[in-house]
Amino acid sequence: MEDFGGYFKQGELIVKYLKGELNDREKEELDQWIAQSAHNQTLFEKLTEEDNLTLQLERFTPSGKEEAWERIVAETGRKSTEKTTYIGIRWMRYAAAALVLVVSGLLVYRFTHKPAVVSPVVQRHSDFVPGTNKAVLTLADASQINLDDAVNGEIAKQADMVITKTADGQLVYNASKSPVSSAQDLTAKPIYNTITTPRGGKFRVILPDGSKVWLNAASSLKYPTKFHRSGRNVELSGEAYFEIARCVDGKKAVPFRVQSAGQIVEVLGTHFNINSYSDEAIVKTTLLEGSVKVVNTQAGTEPDTNPESGSLALVLKPGQQSQLAPGSRPKLNVIAQADLEEAVAWKNGQFQFRDTDLQTIMRQISRWYDVEVDFQGKIPEAKYRGKISRDVPLSQIFQILQSSGVNFKIDGRKITVKS
Known part of the structure; x- marks a missing residue:
């Protein structure tokens, strides 16, 4: 697989050029890259054109600049020092947005190996900004909290659960008691919450049992504020990445089940991604760590002897992906070597x-x-x-x-x- 680090390296050199911070070795390296081809020369001129870069940077929202900086930290491993001034931090985050734009320009050649031509219509009107941390939390009484508007800190209580919103776009459930129902309260009616992201939104939630869920755009997760000891059951629509905490009731592990379009995924403690958008032809479950069982809930109860019709249930190993195809006889099949990086790229x-x-x-x-x-x-x-x-x-x-x-x-x- 191609190493994309080179694109960030060239992007960093160009951003340093814009800031006037190139040392002699870096200047020589950048000059050599520019001299390699006419395409590199043209691209360098386009990416360093002041009016064009300023226009592109203005399209970033303040939160977009913050997320751009966090993305560069993840890609390059760099971290700001404690001695960095506030002004320095602000400029570096602004530069991070510039770096994202520069790298995206370099990636044009990754797709086409020829200069991109932008029509005036698109250049003038296509300033749609990327998604941000946006979601709505629906409580048990059907009241709703707009999470992108809510202040950080405690935002609600549900029974003995305190719900907190953090500054980094995360919803956290803190239990004053066990997150799994005891024998005394098994007859109590479950209290459900639902977190829903709109188109152009994403959010993270730490469930009462400590499991972590990343929600992609146009997705929702319904879950109880306290799990039953017979199973921790949630319902997903759209796409989410799960990191499931292991939970034990006495000596027995409490399974975690995710119900989505036409299937149930059962796990104990593992990392996996489910893509179950209604407008996608196939429901995909991709396993990164641990083990999961995927059950086809649309299939009949009798085993099908036709090998082309797929399975009623599959147990996935790390690196595998199940695919559930729709139709009158839904098929559940497994991809032995899934593209894990592609499956979780959105996260x-x-x-x-x-x-x-x-x-x-x-x-x-x-x-x-x-x-x-x-x-x-x-x-x-x-x-x-x-x-x-x-x-x-x-x-x-x-x-x-x-x-x-x-x-x-x-x-x-x-x-x-x-x-």
């Missing part, structure tokens, strides 16, 4: 495509940038490979797609893809 702040068709790409764009997408004419059959930050304005994605012959018409928040 790590990336779009990652591996021979991905345009319709799939546009569905991801629609959810993350909160836009409506329509196709006009024949849909291009091209497949795309590459990786780009989810922190960039939508125009950066358009540059990549346009360079391969895809055109767009923009009307408000509706995007028409024209062949």
Whole structure:
């Protein structure tokens, strides 16, 4: 697999050039890269053009600059020092946004190996900003809390649970008692909460048992504020990444079950991703650590002797992915060597495509940038490979797609893809 670190290295050199901080060795390295090809020369000129860079940076929201900085920390391993002044931190985070834009420009060549041509229409109007930490929490009494507007700290109580919102976009349930029902309160009616992210939103939640869940855009998770000792059961719509805490009642492990479109995933303690959007053709469950059992709840109770119809249930090992196909006879099959990086790219702040068709790409764009997408004419059959930050304005994605012959018409928040 290609090492994308080189793109960040070149991006860092260009940002240092813009800040006037290149040392002699770095200047020589950058000059050598520029001299390698006419494409590099053209790209360098475009990325360092002051008016263009200023316009692109203005499209970042303040939170977008913050998330861009955190993404660079993750990609490069760098950390700010304690001696950094407030002004220095503010500039470095601004520079991080610039670095994201520069790297996205470099990645145009990862897709097409030719200069991107941006139409004036797209350049003028496609300033759709990426998604941010946004969600709505629905409590047991049906009252709702808008989490992106709520102040940090304690926001609600549910029975003996204190619900807290943290500054880094996380919802935390703190139990004053055991998060698993005891024998005395098994007859009590469960209290359910639901966290829902809109299109253009994401959020994290730490459940009462300590399990961590990352919700992608246009997703929801329903869960009790106290789990039953016979099983910790939640319901998912959309996409989420789970890190399940091991929970024991006495000497018995309490299973964790995720019900999503047409399936139930049962685990004890593990890391996995479920993609169950209603507009995707296949429900995908990808296992990173531990072991999970995936049960096809749409299949009949009698075993099917036809090997092409898939399984009623599968036990996944790390690195595997189950795929549940729809139809009158839903099929549950396993991919022995799944692309783990692609499956969780969204959680790590990336779009990652591996021979991905345009319709799939546009569905991801629609959810993350909160836009409506329509196709006009024949849909291009091209497949795309590459990786780009989810922190960039939508125009950066358009540059990549346009360079391969895809055109767009923009009307408000509706995007028409024209062949």
